[in-house]
Amino acid sequence: HPWNRRSAPTSLAENIDGMPEDDDLNYPLLSLLLLQRHGRSFTTADLARLWLDELPAGRAFTAERIAYGNLLAGVEPPETARRRNPFREWIGAQIRADAHGWTHPGDPAGAAAQAHRDAVLTHTGNGVYGAMFTAAALAVAAGGESDVHGCLAAGLRVVPPHSRYARAVRLGIETARTEREFDA
Template sequence: MTTQPTAAPRRTGPDLADRIHGGWLGRIAGNMLGKPVEQGEVWTRDRIDRYLERAGALPLTGYLPEPADPADRAVLRPEWRACVRGRIHGSCRDDDVDYAILGLDLLETHGFGFSTEQVGDLWLLRLPYLQTFTAERAAYRNLVGGLRPPLTATHHNPHQEWIGALIRADVYGWTCPGDPVRAAGLARRDAVLSHTGNGVYGAMWAAALIAAAFTAPTVREALESGLGVIPAGSRLARTVRRVAALHESGLPWEETLTVMSGETAGLGWIHTVPNAAVLTAGLLYGDDDFTRTLALTVRGGLDTDSTGAAAGSVAGVRTGAAGIPAQWTEPLEDTVRSAVSGFDGVRISALAERTLRLVTAGP
Protein backbone atom coordinates (compact mmCIF):
# COMPACT_ATOMS: atom_id res chain seq x y z
CA MET A 1 0.00 0.00 0.00
CA THR A 2 1.40 3.41 -0.94
CA THR A 3 1.24 6.25 1.56
CA GLN A 4 1.10 9.35 -0.61
CA PRO A 5 -1.99 11.54 -0.25
CA THR A 6 -4.00 11.97 -3.42
CA ALA A 7 -4.92 15.43 -4.64
CA ALA A 8 -8.49 15.78 -5.84
CA PRO A 9 -10.85 18.67 -6.51
CA ARG A 10 -13.66 19.43 -4.11
CA ARG A 11 -17.11 18.29 -5.09
CA THR A 12 -19.70 21.05 -5.18
CA GLY A 13 -23.46 21.42 -5.44
CA PRO A 14 -26.12 18.87 -4.52
CA ASP A 15 -23.72 15.94 -4.61
CA LEU A 16 -21.60 17.47 -1.87
CA ALA A 17 -24.66 18.24 0.25
CA ASP A 18 -25.87 14.66 -0.08
CA ARG A 19 -22.48 13.24 0.85
CA ILE A 20 -22.12 15.42 3.95
CA HIS A 21 -25.63 14.46 5.01
CA GLY A 22 -24.67 10.84 4.37
CA GLY A 23 -21.64 11.24 6.63
CA TRP A 24 -23.78 12.48 9.52
CA LEU A 25 -26.40 9.77 9.03
CA GLY A 26 -23.75 7.09 8.70
CA ARG A 27 -21.93 8.15 11.87
CA ILE A 28 -25.13 8.15 13.90
CA ALA A 29 -26.43 4.86 12.45
CA GLY A 30 -23.10 3.09 12.99
CA ASN A 31 -22.93 4.40 16.53
CA MET A 32 -26.44 3.13 17.27
CA LEU A 33 -25.63 -0.27 15.78
CA GLY A 34 -22.57 -0.77 17.95
CA LYS A 35 -23.75 0.85 21.17
CA PRO A 36 -25.53 -2.13 22.81
CA VAL A 37 -22.39 -4.33 22.58
CA GLU A 38 -19.82 -1.65 23.42
CA GLN A 39 -17.61 -3.49 25.88
CA GLY A 40 -14.86 -5.38 24.13
CA GLU A 41 -13.85 -7.44 27.13
CA VAL A 42 -17.36 -8.95 27.28
CA TRP A 43 -18.59 -8.67 23.72
CA THR A 44 -15.94 -10.51 21.76
CA ARG A 45 -16.33 -11.13 18.04
CA ASP A 46 -17.47 -14.71 18.72
CA ARG A 47 -20.02 -13.64 21.32
CA ILE A 48 -21.50 -10.98 19.05
CA ASP A 49 -22.00 -13.57 16.31
CA ARG A 50 -23.55 -16.06 18.76
CA TYR A 51 -25.97 -13.30 19.82
CA LEU A 52 -26.91 -12.73 16.20
CA GLU A 53 -27.23 -16.42 15.43
CA ARG A 54 -29.58 -17.03 18.38
CA ALA A 55 -31.74 -14.11 17.19
CA GLY A 56 -31.73 -15.30 13.56
CA ALA A 57 -29.94 -12.14 12.45
CA LEU A 58 -26.94 -13.45 10.50
CA PRO A 59 -26.15 -12.03 8.02
CA LEU A 60 -26.70 -8.73 9.82
CA THR A 61 -28.65 -6.32 7.62
CA GLY A 62 -29.92 -3.72 10.08
CA TYR A 63 -29.82 -2.67 13.70
CA LEU A 64 -29.28 -5.34 16.34
CA PRO A 65 -32.31 -7.47 17.20
CA GLU A 66 -33.57 -7.79 20.74
CA PRO A 67 -31.53 -10.40 22.62
CA ALA A 68 -32.93 -13.93 22.52
CA ASP A 69 -30.88 -15.07 25.52
CA PRO A 70 -31.42 -13.55 29.01
CA ALA A 71 -27.68 -13.92 29.64
CA ASP A 72 -27.01 -11.58 26.72
CA ARG A 73 -29.65 -9.13 27.91
CA ALA A 74 -27.93 -8.87 31.30
CA VAL A 75 -24.60 -7.66 29.89
CA LEU A 76 -25.73 -5.33 27.11
CA ARG A 77 -25.17 -1.62 27.59
CA PRO A 78 -28.01 -0.08 29.65
CA GLU A 79 -29.18 1.96 26.63
CA TRP A 80 -29.83 -1.15 24.50
CA ARG A 81 -33.61 -0.84 24.70
CA ALA A 82 -33.48 2.40 22.69
CA CYS A 83 -30.94 1.04 20.18
CA VAL A 84 -32.42 -2.24 18.90
CA ARG A 85 -34.82 -2.93 16.06
CA GLY A 86 -38.36 -1.75 16.61
CA ARG A 87 -37.43 0.45 19.59
CA ILE A 88 -35.40 3.23 17.96
CA HIS A 89 -37.02 6.66 17.90
CA GLY A 90 -34.20 9.05 17.13
CA SER A 91 -30.60 8.53 18.17
CA CYS A 92 -29.44 7.85 21.72
CA ARG A 93 -27.05 10.30 23.36
CA ASP A 94 -23.44 9.23 22.91
CA ASP A 95 -20.03 10.87 23.04
CA ASP A 96 -19.25 9.62 19.52
CA VAL A 97 -21.95 11.98 18.26
CA ASP A 98 -21.46 14.71 20.88
CA TYR A 99 -17.91 15.35 19.67
CA ALA A 100 -19.00 15.68 16.05
CA ILE A 101 -21.50 18.30 17.20
CA LEU A 102 -18.84 20.06 19.31
CA GLY A 103 -16.53 20.13 16.31
CA LEU A 104 -19.21 21.75 14.21
CA ASP A 105 -19.85 24.35 16.93
CA LEU A 106 -16.10 24.98 17.20
CA LEU A 107 -15.76 25.73 13.49
CA GLU A 108 -18.87 27.90 13.46
CA THR A 109 -17.62 29.86 16.47
CA HIS A 110 -13.90 30.20 15.80
CA GLY A 111 -13.48 29.26 12.13
CA PHE A 112 -10.79 27.02 10.66
CA GLY A 113 -8.07 28.97 12.45
CA PHE A 114 -9.20 27.74 15.88
CA SER A 115 -6.60 27.01 18.55
CA THR A 116 -6.24 23.97 20.80
CA GLU A 117 -7.00 26.24 23.75
CA GLN A 118 -10.32 27.18 22.15
CA VAL A 119 -11.21 23.49 21.84
CA GLY A 120 -10.72 23.15 25.59
CA ASP A 121 -12.69 26.30 26.34
CA LEU A 122 -15.61 24.94 24.32
CA TRP A 123 -15.56 21.66 26.23
CA LEU A 124 -15.83 23.55 29.52
CA LEU A 125 -18.66 25.69 28.18
CA ARG A 126 -20.73 23.10 26.31
CA LEU A 127 -19.91 19.58 27.57
CA PRO A 128 -20.79 18.18 31.02
CA TYR A 129 -17.80 16.64 32.79
CA LEU A 130 -19.61 13.36 33.51
CA GLN A 131 -20.22 12.88 29.78
CA THR A 132 -16.48 12.67 29.14
CA PHE A 133 -14.44 9.49 29.45
CA THR A 134 -10.84 8.21 29.56
CA ALA A 135 -8.41 10.69 27.93
CA GLU A 136 -11.07 13.37 27.50
CA ARG A 137 -11.96 13.24 31.18
CA ALA A 138 -8.29 13.51 32.15
CA ALA A 139 -7.84 16.51 29.84
CA TYR A 140 -11.04 18.13 31.14
CA ARG A 141 -9.83 17.71 34.73
CA ASN A 142 -6.48 19.20 33.76
CA LEU A 143 -8.18 22.18 32.13
CA VAL A 144 -10.19 22.85 35.29
CA GLY A 145 -6.97 22.59 37.28
CA GLY A 146 -5.43 25.38 35.21
CA LEU A 147 -3.16 23.38 32.88
CA ARG A 148 -2.84 24.34 29.24
CA PRO A 149 -2.13 22.23 26.16
CA PRO A 150 -0.05 20.15 25.62
CA LEU A 151 0.21 19.43 29.36
CA THR A 152 -3.54 18.71 29.39
CA ALA A 153 -2.78 15.57 27.38
CA THR A 154 0.06 14.22 29.48
CA HIS A 155 -0.62 15.02 33.14
CA HIS A 156 -2.14 12.02 34.99
CA ASN A 157 -3.49 10.65 31.70
CA PRO A 158 -2.88 6.93 31.06
CA HIS A 159 -5.20 6.96 28.04
CA GLN A 160 -3.16 9.10 25.65
CA GLU A 161 -3.28 6.60 22.77
CA TRP A 162 -6.86 5.50 23.19
CA ILE A 163 -9.58 6.09 20.58
CA GLY A 164 -11.08 9.35 21.93
CA ALA A 165 -9.34 11.73 19.55
CA LEU A 166 -10.25 9.57 16.55
CA ILE A 167 -13.96 9.87 17.35
CA ARG A 168 -13.66 13.68 17.33
CA ALA A 169 -12.22 13.88 13.81
CA ASP A 170 -15.18 13.48 11.47
CA VAL A 171 -16.20 17.11 11.15
CA TYR A 172 -12.72 18.01 9.91
CA GLY A 173 -13.06 15.45 7.13
CA TRP A 174 -16.58 16.54 6.23
CA THR A 175 -15.51 20.19 5.97
CA CYS A 176 -12.40 19.43 3.87
CA PRO A 177 -13.81 17.26 1.07
CA GLY A 178 -11.02 16.06 -1.19
CA ASP A 179 -8.32 17.68 0.97
CA PRO A 180 -7.01 15.04 3.40
CA VAL A 181 -3.89 17.01 4.37
CA ARG A 182 -5.91 20.02 5.53
CA ALA A 183 -8.37 17.77 7.35
CA ALA A 184 -5.54 16.03 9.19
CA GLY A 185 -4.04 19.34 10.29
CA LEU A 186 -7.32 20.44 11.82
CA ALA A 187 -7.78 17.10 13.56
CA ARG A 188 -4.28 17.25 15.01
CA ARG A 189 -4.93 20.69 16.51
CA ASP A 190 -7.98 19.24 18.29
CA ALA A 191 -6.39 15.92 19.27
CA VAL A 192 -3.34 17.26 21.10
CA LEU A 193 -5.61 18.63 23.82
CA SER A 194 -5.99 15.08 25.17
CA HIS A 195 -3.79 12.65 23.25
CA THR A 196 -0.25 11.88 22.10
CA GLY A 197 1.41 9.46 19.68
CA ASN A 198 -0.91 6.99 17.99
CA GLY A 199 -3.86 8.68 19.67
CA VAL A 200 -3.14 11.85 17.68
CA TYR A 201 -2.26 9.88 14.54
CA GLY A 202 -5.63 8.11 14.78
CA ALA A 203 -7.47 11.42 14.63
CA MET A 204 -5.36 12.63 11.71
CA TRP A 205 -5.82 9.35 9.84
CA ALA A 206 -9.59 9.32 10.35
CA ALA A 207 -10.04 12.95 9.26
CA ALA A 208 -7.92 12.41 6.15
CA LEU A 209 -9.72 9.17 5.33
CA ILE A 210 -13.10 10.87 5.50
CA ALA A 211 -11.92 13.85 3.45
CA ALA A 212 -10.52 11.49 0.81
CA ALA A 213 -13.74 9.44 0.79
CA PHE A 214 -15.48 12.31 -1.03
CA THR A 215 -13.29 12.00 -4.12
CA ALA A 216 -11.30 8.74 -4.03
CA PRO A 217 -12.37 6.22 -6.69
CA THR A 218 -12.32 3.38 -4.13
CA VAL A 219 -12.32 3.02 -0.36
CA ARG A 220 -8.87 1.42 -0.65
CA GLU A 221 -7.54 4.62 -2.21
CA ALA A 222 -9.20 6.67 0.53
CA LEU A 223 -7.37 4.55 3.10
CA GLU A 224 -4.10 5.18 1.28
CA SER A 225 -4.70 8.91 1.50
CA GLY A 226 -5.31 8.54 5.21
CA LEU A 227 -1.98 6.81 5.62
CA GLY A 228 -0.25 9.61 3.75
CA VAL A 229 -0.71 12.08 6.62
CA ILE A 230 0.79 10.02 9.48
CA PRO A 231 4.31 8.69 10.06
CA ALA A 232 4.88 5.57 7.97
CA GLY A 233 6.73 3.88 10.81
CA SER A 234 4.04 4.45 13.44
CA ARG A 235 2.30 1.41 14.83
CA LEU A 236 -1.00 2.73 13.51
CA ALA A 237 0.30 2.99 9.94
CA ARG A 238 1.91 -0.43 10.11
CA THR A 239 -1.33 -1.95 11.38
CA VAL A 240 -3.49 -0.41 8.66
CA ARG A 241 -1.03 -1.54 5.99
CA ARG A 242 -1.00 -5.06 7.47
CA VAL A 243 -4.79 -5.34 7.26
CA ALA A 244 -4.71 -4.08 3.68
CA ALA A 245 -2.08 -6.65 2.76
CA LEU A 246 -4.08 -9.50 4.29
CA HIS A 247 -7.18 -8.34 2.43
CA GLU A 248 -5.26 -8.15 -0.83
CA SER A 249 -3.91 -11.67 -0.29
CA GLY A 250 -7.47 -13.02 -0.32
CA LEU A 251 -7.57 -14.01 3.34
CA PRO A 252 -11.19 -14.13 4.61
CA TRP A 253 -12.40 -11.35 6.92
CA GLU A 254 -12.63 -13.62 9.95
CA GLU A 255 -9.06 -14.86 9.54
CA THR A 256 -7.73 -11.34 8.99
CA LEU A 257 -9.22 -10.22 12.29
CA THR A 258 -7.84 -13.29 14.04
CA VAL A 259 -4.35 -12.45 12.78
CA MET A 260 -4.71 -8.81 13.80
CA SER A 261 -6.06 -9.71 17.23
CA GLY A 262 -2.87 -11.65 17.87
CA GLU A 263 -0.63 -8.89 16.55
CA THR A 264 -2.29 -6.15 18.64
CA ALA A 265 -2.77 -8.25 21.79
CA GLY A 266 -2.19 -6.39 25.04
CA LEU A 267 -3.21 -2.93 23.82
CA GLY A 268 -6.72 -3.07 25.24
CA TRP A 269 -10.12 -2.80 23.59
CA ILE A 270 -10.27 1.02 23.60
CA HIS A 271 -6.78 1.60 22.18
CA THR A 272 -6.62 3.32 18.79
CA VAL A 273 -4.49 0.69 17.04
CA PRO A 274 -6.58 -2.51 17.38
CA ASN A 275 -9.74 -0.54 16.67
CA ALA A 276 -8.15 0.88 13.52
CA ALA A 277 -7.51 -2.71 12.43
CA VAL A 278 -11.19 -3.61 12.89
CA LEU A 279 -12.27 -0.42 11.11
CA THR A 280 -9.89 -0.95 8.18
CA ALA A 281 -11.08 -4.53 7.76
CA GLY A 282 -14.72 -3.44 7.85
CA LEU A 283 -14.12 -0.84 5.15
CA LEU A 284 -12.09 -3.09 2.86
CA TYR A 285 -14.21 -6.22 3.15
CA GLY A 286 -17.36 -4.10 3.10
CA ASP A 287 -16.28 -2.99 -0.38
CA ASP A 288 -18.33 0.22 -0.53
CA ASP A 289 -21.57 -1.53 0.46
CA PHE A 290 -23.03 0.57 3.29
CA THR A 291 -24.82 -2.23 5.14
CA ARG A 292 -22.02 -4.76 4.81
CA THR A 293 -19.45 -2.19 5.96
CA LEU A 294 -21.35 -1.36 9.16
CA ALA A 295 -22.18 -4.99 9.87
CA LEU A 296 -18.63 -6.29 9.48
CA THR A 297 -17.14 -3.43 11.48
CA VAL A 298 -19.43 -3.89 14.48
CA ARG A 299 -19.17 -7.68 14.32
CA GLY A 300 -15.41 -7.15 14.63
CA GLY A 301 -15.86 -6.26 18.30
CA LEU A 302 -13.74 -3.99 20.55
CA ASP A 303 -15.07 -0.38 20.83
CA THR A 304 -18.05 -1.18 18.64
CA ASP A 305 -19.95 2.09 18.83
CA SER A 306 -16.84 4.09 17.92
CA THR A 307 -15.70 1.86 15.05
CA GLY A 308 -19.27 1.55 13.81
CA ALA A 309 -19.63 5.33 13.83
CA ALA A 310 -16.34 5.85 11.96
CA ALA A 311 -17.19 3.19 9.38
CA GLY A 312 -20.64 4.70 8.93
CA SER A 313 -19.16 8.14 8.39
CA VAL A 314 -16.87 6.92 5.61
CA ALA A 315 -19.54 4.71 4.03
CA GLY A 316 -22.14 7.45 4.29
CA VAL A 317 -19.91 9.97 2.55
CA ARG A 318 -19.24 7.51 -0.23
CA THR A 319 -22.88 6.44 -0.61
CA GLY A 320 -24.57 9.77 0.04
CA ALA A 321 -27.68 10.15 2.16
CA ALA A 322 -29.96 9.18 -0.70
CA GLY A 323 -28.13 5.88 -1.13
CA ILE A 324 -28.29 4.72 2.50
CA PRO A 325 -30.90 1.96 2.91
CA ALA A 326 -34.04 3.06 4.72
CA GLN A 327 -33.71 0.52 7.54
CA TRP A 328 -30.79 2.62 8.82
CA THR A 329 -32.18 6.13 8.40
CA GLU A 330 -35.94 5.94 9.05
CA PRO A 331 -35.67 4.87 12.73
CA LEU A 332 -33.42 7.88 13.41
CA GLU A 333 -36.37 10.18 12.67
CA ASP A 334 -33.94 12.96 11.68
CA THR A 335 -33.30 13.59 15.39
CA VAL A 336 -30.21 13.60 17.63
CA ARG A 337 -30.09 13.41 21.42
CA SER A 338 -27.00 15.21 22.70
CA ALA A 339 -25.39 16.27 25.95
CA VAL A 340 -23.87 19.29 24.19
CA SER A 341 -25.52 22.41 25.54
CA GLY A 342 -27.96 23.90 23.05
CA PHE A 343 -28.03 20.90 20.70
CA ASP A 344 -30.28 18.28 22.28
CA GLY A 345 -33.05 17.33 19.85
CA VAL A 346 -31.40 18.97 16.85
CA ARG A 347 -32.25 17.66 13.38
CA ILE A 348 -29.63 15.59 11.60
CA SER A 349 -30.50 17.38 8.37
CA ALA A 350 -29.87 20.74 10.08
CA LEU A 351 -26.42 19.60 11.25
CA ALA A 352 -25.62 18.56 7.67
CA GLU A 353 -26.80 21.91 6.30
CA ARG A 354 -24.66 23.81 8.81
CA THR A 355 -21.65 21.66 7.89
CA LEU A 356 -22.19 22.37 4.20
CA ARG A 357 -22.29 26.12 4.88
CA LEU A 358 -18.83 25.88 6.44
CA VAL A 359 -17.49 24.23 3.29
CA THR A 360 -19.09 26.62 0.85
CA ALA A 361 -18.08 29.67 2.90
CA GLY A 362 -14.42 28.71 2.47
CA PRO A 363 -11.50 29.15 4.92
Protein backbone atom coordinates (compact mmCIF):
# COMPACT_ATOMS: atom_id res chain seq x y z
CA HIS A 1 0.00 0.00 0.00
CA PRO A 2 1.40 3.41 -0.88
CA TRP A 3 0.37 4.95 2.47
CA ASN A 4 2.70 2.69 4.46
CA ARG A 5 5.57 2.20 2.06
CA ARG A 6 8.10 4.14 4.16
CA SER A 7 6.97 2.87 7.54
CA ALA A 8 6.32 -0.78 6.59
CA PRO A 9 9.72 -2.08 7.76
CA THR A 10 9.09 -0.87 11.33
CA SER A 11 5.33 -0.55 11.81
CA LEU A 12 3.43 -3.48 10.31
CA ALA A 13 2.06 -6.06 12.75
CA GLU A 14 4.74 -8.62 12.01
CA ASN A 15 7.65 -6.28 12.73
CA ILE A 16 6.55 -3.38 14.95
CA ASP A 17 9.47 -1.34 16.20
CA GLY A 18 8.15 1.95 17.51
CA MET A 19 5.40 4.27 16.40
CA PRO A 20 5.26 5.43 12.78
CA GLU A 21 4.79 9.10 12.03
CA ASP A 22 1.29 9.99 10.90
CA ASP A 23 -1.05 12.95 10.74
CA ASP A 24 -2.83 11.94 13.96
CA LEU A 25 0.43 12.66 15.77
CA ASN A 26 1.79 15.46 13.60
CA TYR A 27 -1.20 17.80 13.88
CA PRO A 28 -1.47 17.86 17.70
CA LEU A 29 2.26 18.55 17.88
CA LEU A 30 1.91 21.34 15.32
CA SER A 31 -1.02 22.76 17.31
CA LEU A 32 1.05 22.79 20.48
CA LEU A 33 3.90 24.50 18.60
CA LEU A 34 1.42 27.05 17.24
CA LEU A 35 0.17 27.78 20.76
CA GLN A 36 3.71 28.03 22.08
CA ARG A 37 4.65 30.57 19.41
CA HIS A 38 1.44 32.60 19.13
CA GLY A 39 -0.70 31.82 22.17
CA ARG A 40 -4.43 31.25 22.16
CA SER A 41 -5.05 34.30 19.98
CA PHE A 42 -3.28 32.80 16.96
CA THR A 43 -4.74 33.58 13.56
CA THR A 44 -5.44 31.30 10.63
CA ALA A 45 -2.60 33.11 8.83
CA ASP A 46 -0.27 32.17 11.73
CA LEU A 47 -1.26 28.54 11.26
CA ALA A 48 -0.69 28.75 7.50
CA ARG A 49 2.83 30.11 8.03
CA LEU A 50 3.56 27.40 10.59
CA TRP A 51 2.50 24.71 8.15
CA LEU A 52 4.69 26.13 5.41
CA ASP A 53 7.64 26.34 7.81
CA GLU A 54 7.23 23.08 9.76
CA LEU A 55 4.99 20.62 7.88
CA PRO A 56 6.46 18.79 4.88
CA ALA A 57 3.93 18.85 2.03
CA GLY A 58 4.06 15.08 1.69
CA ARG A 59 2.75 14.69 5.25
CA ALA A 60 -0.59 16.32 4.43
CA PHE A 61 -3.50 14.39 2.93
CA THR A 62 -6.92 15.09 1.36
CA ALA A 63 -8.26 18.54 2.35
CA GLU A 64 -5.00 19.48 4.04
CA ARG A 65 -2.93 18.61 0.97
CA ILE A 66 -5.19 20.67 -1.31
CA ALA A 67 -5.07 23.63 1.09
CA TYR A 68 -1.28 23.28 1.38
CA GLY A 69 -0.98 23.37 -2.41
CA ASN A 70 -3.20 26.44 -2.44
CA LEU A 71 -0.89 28.11 0.10
CA LEU A 72 2.11 27.33 -2.10
CA ALA A 73 0.23 28.89 -5.03
CA GLY A 74 -0.27 32.12 -3.05
CA VAL A 75 -3.92 31.57 -2.09
CA GLU A 76 -4.79 33.07 1.31
CA PRO A 77 -7.06 31.53 3.96
CA PRO A 78 -9.95 30.91 4.04
CA GLU A 79 -9.96 30.59 0.26
CA THR A 80 -7.36 27.82 0.75
CA ALA A 81 -10.20 25.60 1.97
CA ARG A 82 -12.55 26.38 -0.92
CA ARG A 83 -10.38 26.45 -4.01
CA ARG A 84 -10.55 23.12 -5.86
CA ASN A 85 -10.91 21.23 -2.59
CA PRO A 86 -13.39 18.36 -2.94
CA PHE A 87 -12.47 17.18 0.58
CA ARG A 88 -13.42 20.43 2.34
CA GLU A 89 -16.17 18.83 4.45
CA TRP A 90 -14.22 15.70 5.40
CA ILE A 91 -12.83 14.99 8.89
CA GLY A 92 -9.28 16.36 8.69
CA ALA A 93 -9.98 19.45 10.78
CA GLN A 94 -11.89 17.30 13.26
CA ILE A 95 -8.76 15.14 13.63
CA ARG A 96 -6.74 18.29 14.30
CA ALA A 97 -9.16 19.57 16.99
CA ASP A 98 -7.94 17.51 19.95
CA ALA A 99 -5.28 19.94 21.15
CA HIS A 100 -7.77 22.81 21.10
CA GLY A 101 -9.99 20.93 23.54
CA TRP A 102 -7.10 19.78 25.74
CA THR A 103 -5.82 23.34 26.12
CA HIS A 104 -9.22 24.76 27.13
CA PRO A 105 -10.34 22.54 30.04
CA GLY A 106 -13.84 23.58 31.08
CA ASP A 107 -14.07 26.20 28.30
CA PRO A 108 -15.92 24.65 25.35
CA ALA A 109 -16.63 28.00 23.69
CA GLY A 110 -12.94 28.96 23.76
CA ALA A 111 -11.95 25.54 22.45
CA ALA A 112 -14.50 25.76 19.63
CA ALA A 113 -13.37 29.26 18.64
CA GLN A 114 -9.76 28.14 18.51
CA ALA A 115 -10.69 25.01 16.51
CA HIS A 116 -12.65 27.22 14.09
CA ARG A 117 -9.59 29.38 13.38
CA ASP A 118 -7.62 26.21 12.68
CA ALA A 119 -10.31 24.48 10.61
CA VAL A 120 -11.05 27.27 8.13
CA LEU A 121 -7.55 26.87 6.69
CA THR A 122 -8.63 23.59 5.13
CA HIS A 123 -12.36 23.02 5.57
CA THR A 124 -15.81 24.54 5.20
CA GLY A 125 -19.27 23.78 6.59
CA ASN A 126 -19.52 20.44 8.32
CA GLY A 127 -15.75 20.01 8.17
CA VAL A 128 -15.44 23.09 10.39
CA TYR A 129 -18.39 22.10 12.60
CA GLY A 130 -16.78 18.72 13.29
CA ALA A 131 -13.65 20.43 14.57
CA MET A 132 -15.66 22.79 16.76
CA PHE A 133 -17.79 19.94 18.15
CA THR A 134 -14.76 17.79 18.95
CA ALA A 135 -12.82 20.61 20.61
CA ALA A 136 -15.80 21.61 22.76
CA ALA A 137 -16.58 18.04 23.81
CA LEU A 138 -12.94 17.42 24.73
CA ALA A 139 -12.72 20.71 26.63
CA VAL A 140 -15.64 19.71 28.81
CA ALA A 141 -14.12 16.26 29.37
CA ALA A 142 -10.76 17.84 30.21
CA GLY A 143 -12.57 20.07 32.69
CA GLY A 144 -13.84 17.07 34.62
CA GLU A 145 -17.14 16.13 32.98
CA SER A 146 -17.43 12.36 33.34
CA ASP A 147 -20.79 11.87 31.60
CA VAL A 148 -20.45 11.26 27.88
CA HIS A 149 -23.83 12.88 27.26
CA GLY A 150 -22.63 16.07 28.94
CA CYS A 151 -19.64 16.11 26.61
CA LEU A 152 -21.80 15.47 23.54
CA ALA A 153 -24.25 18.19 24.60
CA ALA A 154 -21.39 20.67 24.96
CA GLY A 155 -20.23 19.82 21.45
CA LEU A 156 -23.72 20.27 20.06
CA ARG A 157 -24.07 23.71 21.68
CA VAL A 158 -21.23 25.14 19.54
CA VAL A 159 -22.42 23.99 16.10
CA PRO A 160 -25.42 25.24 14.11
CA PRO A 161 -28.37 23.16 15.38
CA HIS A 162 -29.83 22.60 11.91
CA SER A 163 -26.54 21.62 10.27
CA ARG A 164 -26.10 18.15 8.81
CA TYR A 165 -23.36 17.63 11.39
CA ALA A 166 -25.65 18.35 14.36
CA ARG A 167 -28.38 16.18 12.87
CA ALA A 168 -25.91 13.30 12.44
CA VAL A 169 -24.73 13.60 16.06
CA ARG A 170 -28.32 13.68 17.33
CA LEU A 171 -29.13 10.62 15.19
CA GLY A 172 -26.16 8.78 16.69
CA ILE A 173 -27.21 9.67 20.23
CA GLU A 174 -30.81 8.63 19.59
CA THR A 175 -29.78 5.39 17.90
CA ALA A 176 -27.51 4.49 20.80
CA ARG A 177 -30.38 5.20 23.19
CA THR A 178 -33.04 3.18 21.36
CA GLU A 179 -31.18 0.29 19.73
CA ARG A 180 -29.56 -2.51 21.70
CA GLU A 181 -27.57 -3.57 18.65
CA PHE A 182 -26.88 -1.40 15.65
CA ASP A 183 -25.35 -2.49 12.37
CA ALA A 184 -25.01 0.24 9.79
